[in-house]
Amino acid sequence: MRKIRMNVQGRVQGVGFRYTTKMVADQLEITGTVRNEEDGSVSIEAVGSLDAMDAFIKKIKDSPTPAGRVTYVDIQDDPLIEDYKSFKVTN
Numbered sequence: 001m002r003k004i005r006m007n008v009q010g011r012v013q014g015v016g017f018r019y020t021t022k023m024v025a026d027q028l029e030i031t032g033t034v035r036n037e038e039d040g041s042v043s044i045e046a047v048g049s050l051d052a053m054d055a056f057i058k059k060i061k062d063s064p065t066p067a068g069r070v071t072y073v074d075i076q077d078d079p080l081i082e083d084y085k086s087f088k089v090t091n
Contacts, residue, residue, distance in 0.1 A: 002053040003081040006044040008060060010071035013040055018089045020064035028052040031084035035091045045081050 008017075018034045021044065025032065030048035037043055046056060063070045 001047065002050050003047045003078055004045075004053065004057075005076045005078050005081065006046065006057075006060065007037070007074040008042045008044065008070055009040070009073070010063070011067070011069040012042045012063075015067035016065045017042055017063070017068045020068075021060065022087050022089050024056060024059045024064045025087035028056050030056050031087050032081070033084070033088050033090050035089070045078075045084075046087075047081060047084055 013036050018036065021034045021042075024030075025046065028048060030046050030052055032044060032046040034042060034044045044060070046053065048056065057073075057075065061070055061073050
Protein backbone atom coordinates (compact mmCIF):
# COMPACT_ATOMS: atom_id res chain seq x y z
CA MET A 1 0.00 0.00 0.00
CA ARG A 2 1.26 3.46 -0.86
CA LYS A 3 0.08 6.77 0.63
CA ILE A 4 0.93 10.01 -1.15
CA ARG A 5 0.27 13.72 -1.10
CA MET A 6 0.28 15.49 -4.45
CA ASN A 7 0.18 19.18 -5.31
CA VAL A 8 -0.78 19.66 -8.96
CA GLN A 9 -0.17 22.96 -10.75
CA GLY A 10 -1.23 24.27 -14.15
CA ARG A 11 -4.73 24.77 -15.57
CA VAL A 12 -6.36 22.56 -12.94
CA GLN A 13 -9.19 24.68 -11.52
CA GLY A 14 -12.45 25.41 -13.31
CA VAL A 15 -11.91 22.61 -15.85
CA GLY A 16 -13.46 19.60 -14.07
CA PHE A 17 -10.09 18.39 -12.79
CA ARG A 18 -11.27 17.33 -9.32
CA TYR A 19 -14.24 15.37 -10.63
CA THR A 20 -12.27 13.54 -13.32
CA THR A 21 -9.58 12.82 -10.71
CA LYS A 22 -12.29 11.17 -8.60
CA MET A 23 -13.43 9.11 -11.61
CA VAL A 24 -9.85 7.90 -12.20
CA ALA A 25 -9.40 7.13 -8.49
CA ASP A 26 -12.65 5.16 -8.39
CA GLN A 27 -11.65 3.14 -11.47
CA LEU A 28 -8.28 2.28 -9.90
CA GLU A 29 -9.72 1.65 -6.40
CA ILE A 30 -7.73 4.55 -4.94
CA THR A 31 -9.13 6.23 -1.82
CA GLY A 32 -8.45 9.75 -0.58
CA THR A 33 -9.41 13.36 -1.27
CA VAL A 34 -8.92 16.07 -3.87
CA ARG A 35 -9.40 19.79 -3.25
CA ASN A 36 -8.73 23.19 -4.79
CA GLU A 37 -6.14 25.42 -3.12
CA GLU A 38 -6.25 29.23 -2.93
CA ASP A 39 -3.09 29.51 -5.06
CA GLY A 40 -4.84 27.86 -8.04
CA SER A 41 -3.31 24.42 -7.52
CA VAL A 42 -5.07 21.18 -6.58
CA SER A 43 -4.06 19.00 -3.61
CA ILE A 44 -4.60 15.25 -3.53
CA GLU A 45 -4.21 12.69 -0.77
CA ALA A 46 -4.29 9.19 -2.23
CA VAL A 47 -4.07 5.68 -0.82
CA GLY A 48 -3.81 2.53 -2.95
CA SER A 49 -1.79 -0.43 -4.12
CA LEU A 50 1.60 0.21 -5.70
CA ASP A 51 0.43 -0.68 -9.23
CA ALA A 52 -2.77 1.35 -8.94
CA MET A 53 -0.84 4.33 -7.55
CA ASP A 54 1.64 4.24 -10.45
CA ALA A 55 -1.28 4.32 -12.92
CA PHE A 56 -3.02 7.08 -10.93
CA ILE A 57 0.07 9.30 -10.85
CA LYS A 58 0.57 8.88 -14.60
CA LYS A 59 -3.05 9.82 -15.33
CA ILE A 60 -2.84 12.88 -13.07
CA LYS A 61 0.40 14.04 -14.71
CA ASP A 62 -1.27 13.68 -18.13
CA SER A 63 -4.36 15.59 -16.80
CA PRO A 64 -7.48 13.46 -16.41
CA THR A 65 -9.58 16.19 -18.07
CA PRO A 66 -9.03 17.32 -21.67
CA ALA A 67 -9.53 20.97 -20.71
CA GLY A 68 -6.81 20.84 -18.06
CA ARG A 69 -3.07 21.14 -18.40
CA VAL A 70 -0.64 19.97 -15.74
CA THR A 71 2.65 21.87 -15.63
CA TYR A 72 4.09 20.61 -12.33
CA VAL A 73 3.36 17.84 -9.83
CA ASP A 74 4.96 17.56 -6.39
CA ILE A 75 4.59 14.06 -4.93
CA GLN A 76 5.48 13.11 -1.36
CA ASP A 77 5.02 9.74 0.28
CA ASP A 78 3.33 10.14 3.67
CA PRO A 79 2.65 6.98 5.71
CA LEU A 80 0.66 9.09 8.21
CA ILE A 81 -2.21 9.72 5.77
CA GLU A 82 -5.39 8.19 7.16
CA ASP A 83 -6.97 5.13 5.56
CA TYR A 84 -9.92 6.52 3.62
CA LYS A 85 -13.03 4.47 2.82
CA SER A 86 -13.62 6.19 -0.55
CA PHE A 87 -12.35 9.02 -2.74
CA LYS A 88 -14.00 12.38 -2.12
CA VAL A 89 -14.01 15.80 -3.77
CA THR A 90 -13.86 18.53 -1.14
CA ASN A 91 -14.39 22.32 -1.22
